[in-house]
Amino acid sequence: VGIPCVVKPLMSSSGKGQSTIKSESDIEKAWKYAVEGSRGDVVEVIVEAFVNFNSEITLLTVTQNNNPTLFCSPIGHRQERGDYQESWQPAHVTDTAIAEAQDMARKVTEALGGAGLFGVEFFLTDEGVYFSELSPRPHDTGMVTLAGTQNFNEFELHLRAILSLPIAEITLEKAGASAVILASAEGTPLFTGIEAIAALPKTDFRLFGKPTTRPYRRMGVALVSDTLDTPIEGIVEKAKAAAALVTVGN
Structure with missing residues (x-):
């Protein structure tokens, strides 16, 4: 992986327990911080290569019991202190990047199984699209849909999918x-x-x-x-x- 790299708990949220190792002297501190910020009783961490990205997006992905996986228009967002500060829809994303993100989101969510809405986050870089993380629930950045940006907001989509109610389409309004x-x-x-x-x-x-x-x-x-x-x-x-x-x- 090399240095710099990112260390994070196996399970956490909102950036808790995550830090960047910039030199060997940061390793022990990063381990302790990740363990302290972890949820549950699993003492394991994830170490990832550092990605220089241009922007981040959330792709709200809806898996259904008896119907195909659906995607919302990509949502852009800005993070600070590990938490989102602003989000917007639609995000300016190329068709190629959207196709890459949808392909990865479909594979990951279908492998996990279940029906509902997932918040799948990606880094957009000069080299392409990188999967970042996933939340198996309505996402904080997806609250922008409460502004009426879509025909169904993220909570309505989550409930329809769980109850196996049909979703004919998701349209950007x-x-x-x-x-x-x-x-x-x-x-x-x-x-x-x-x-x-x-x-x-x-x-x-x-x-x-x-x-x-x-x-x-x-x-x-x-x-x-x-x-x-x-x-x-x-x-x-x-x-x-x-x-x-x-x-x-x-």
Whole structure:
């Protein structure tokens, strides 16, 4: 694999326990951090070659009991501190890259089995598409679909697949973006700015109902949508501005 490389727990989420080894002196620290951030009682880690990527995408993949696997339009996203901060749909991805990602997503999800929605993440590089990781459930970056970007949002798709209800097709209806609403300190959440975000056009929001806060904990999400011919970069900026209107104190 070589150095630099990435070390992560066998099972974790939101980047917990993941670190980059840049020299041999980082090895022991990376091992301890991965074990501490692991879920379950399996003391194993994954060591991966470092990938220089241009961007990341999530391909929401729907496996069905008696019907073919379906794919949503790719979702772009930006990560910080191991957590997604903004996501947008559609992401600017070439047809070749989409085909590569769909082929890998189909093989991985069908090998795992079961019916439902998977959040399958990929790195886009100059050399091609690399599989990153998979979540066997609706994905945080997929919350952008709550802005009405698709005919079915990710939660509706997950439920239909589990219940074996037919999904005729998944269509892209609008361009949209999501941006997280973050807490700034530990305590009991107290939201301000709700009326301000509620007054914005083409904007919606969700508050997660988490009982406690801590710095950078994701407490909600702002959602903005517009027509498909609207530049996605502008929609992302509007989502970030909307999220910034809501503060989470205690």
